[in-house]
Amino acid sequence: MTLEGKVALVTGSSQGIGQAIAVRLAQEGAQVVINYRSNPQGAEETLAKVQAAGGQCHLAEGYCDHEKGYSVGADLGMVGDVRRLIKAGIEHFGRLDVLVNNAGIEKHAPFWEVAEADYEAVMNVNLKGVFFATQEMVKHLIETRRPGKIINISSVHEDLPFPNFTAYCCSKGGMKMLTRNLAVELGPLGITVNNVAPGAIETPINTKLLNDPTKLGALLQNIPLSRLGQPGDVASLVAFLASSDANYITGTTFFVDGGLLWNYHEQ
Numbered sequence: 001m002t003l004e005g006k007v008a009l010v011t012g013s014s015q016g017i018g019q020a021i022a023v024r025l026a027q028e029g030a031q032v033v034i035n036y037r038s039n040p041q042g043a044e045e046t047l048a049k050v051q052a053a054g055g056q057c058h059l060a061e062g063y064c065d066h067e068k069g070y071s072v073g074a075d076l077g078m079v080g081d082v083r084r085l086i087k088a089g090i091e092h093f094g095r096l097d098v099l100v101n102n103a104g105i106e107k108h109a110p111f112w113e114v115a116e117a118d119y120e121a122v123m124n125v126n127l128k129g130v131f132f133a134t135q136e137m138v139k140h141l142i143e144t145r146r147p148g149k150i151i152n153i154s155s156v157h158e159d160l161p162f163p164n165f166t167a168y169c170c171s172k173g174g175m176k177m178l179t180r181n182l183a184v185e186l187g188p189l190g191i192t193v194n195n196v197a198p199g200a201i202e203t204p205i206n207t208k209l210l211n212d213p214t215k216l217g218a219l220l221q222n223i224p225l226s227r228l229g230q231p232g233d234v235a236s237l238v239a240f241l242a243s244s245d246a247n248y249i250t251g252t253t254f255f256v257d258g259g260l261l262w263n264y265h266e267q
């Protein structure tokens with residue numbers, strides 16, 4: 001597996017799963033467009049790791065003979081920003097081959113208390129942003145008559161109910177259908193579309209849970225592999241799906257959840 005000569009854009013790559021994906025893709029040879037919204041420091045950290053994967057970089061001297069990374073600030077909840085981000089990546093590296101729709105947010109509230117603004121924030125970033133980022137990417141691939149790969153970071157909650165996170169589940173359920181639909185519509189263009197669906201991964205989105213020993217203990221009981229996932233557990237699968245080894249795979253969801261999704265047992 002190698003991504004030498006490929007250009008990938010990873011949304012939400014200033015931290016967590018997105019950062020691990022950006023770094024892993026760079027280690028496999030890709031040039032990477034990094035994106036952040038509220039965490040420019042995190043994006044700098046990702047950029048440094050991505051540049052370091054380039055081999056010929058001497059970051060201390062501010063020198064890199066093969067530029068591996070480029071960082072762009074954009075809010076995935078705003079379609080104007082989304083379009084600008086994709087265009088900036090294309091302009092900078094000359095083209096894009098792989099789009100990883102990773103940016104995502106969640107809000108905790110009982111269904112009857114969900115505020116309209118919170119519903120909109122979740123749906124805009126997790127679904128609308130993905131829809132229009134993918135549209136911009138597809139337009140680029142059509143214009144340049146090239147195949148490409150779209151990889152969406154979904155969740156076990158594209159299938160599994162998650163009480164108090166209804167908008168989040170709706171967005172991931174929508175992402176599942178977006179992937180199925182686009183795989184069929186875009187297949188003839190040589191564009192593959194797949195979902196990677198993490199379970200409980202140790203990232204900033206889970207900070208509250210990670211700091212609550214009772215909740216964490218209960219969650220671990222539901223995970224057959226008895227541990228939380230690491231961002232790298234997700235990134236390795238994304239690297240495979242971005243490579244030509246995965247050319248015949250489209251319209252599918254791959255779960256990276258330590259067995260969480262199908263773990264039901266009677267006491």
Ligand code: BGC
Pocket residue numbers: 106154155156157162198199200201205206209
């Ligand atoms: C959510 C986490 C949750 C995990 C397992 C993820 O999609 O972002 O908050 O812990 O699923 O339920």
